[in-house]
Amino acid sequence: MGPVAFVLIAGVAVGSALGLVFKRNPIHGALFLVVNLGSVAALYLTLGAQFLAAAQVIVYAGAIMVLFVFAIMVLIPGKEETGPDPRRAYRVLALPVGAVLLALLVAVVAAGARGRAPAATAAPDGVEAIARLLFTDYLFPFELTSVLLLAAMVGVILLSRRREG
């Protein structure tokens, strides 16, 4: 059951990521990204990270993607990528660059998997472990995120305000 579920979800994740990159219409790309984020949330569930799965769906697939779709609707950018590409030679290079990067990363992962595996301890599953950690060891960074979010909010309001005169 486990490996089969992983392969199915991973297929959905990779397919939707490819759809995001290679679909011309940005709104299709945004919907593909929602599918991708949802499948990654499912993978979090298989790793026993229930809280992150819920946060992924609420924060990423919910809030952030609504922001993206909203921006796409406001900017109406459907026409930008239809013209001839002025820098086609550079962009064709992207595929070999990506392939080499992928080969390197997979080589590292494979080397790590071949090496001596540490004895797998029982992972602390569920919400309790991360909650305990966030409010003890990571309390200061946790409080800092509130400052960061406030700063981002103020910055966005300043940036999106129209100049008065």
Added chain:
Amino acid sequence: MAPESWYLALSAVLFCIGVVGVIVRRNPLVIFMSIELMLNAANLAFVAFGHRLGTADGQAVVFFVMAVAAAEVAVGLAIIVAIFRLRRRLSVDDLSLMRW
């Protein structure tokens, strides 16, 4: 239960797709979404490592990455909208003022 190295391999694949998207696409919004894809791939690797080590520390890091990503998306989209207001066009090839 699939082994953690499968999750790491999937994370590498998603990250590389994101890199290719950043290089290939011309629309800043799609480039932004590709960056989100890369952040997600890194998050998946964090959770897989945490699962392997038997701690929830990886999950805590992912929580902070999510908070930073939310702030980053808000500010980035505001900048993109401001640029669009100024130029009425939306292609990263036009934004070459600060390039050599």
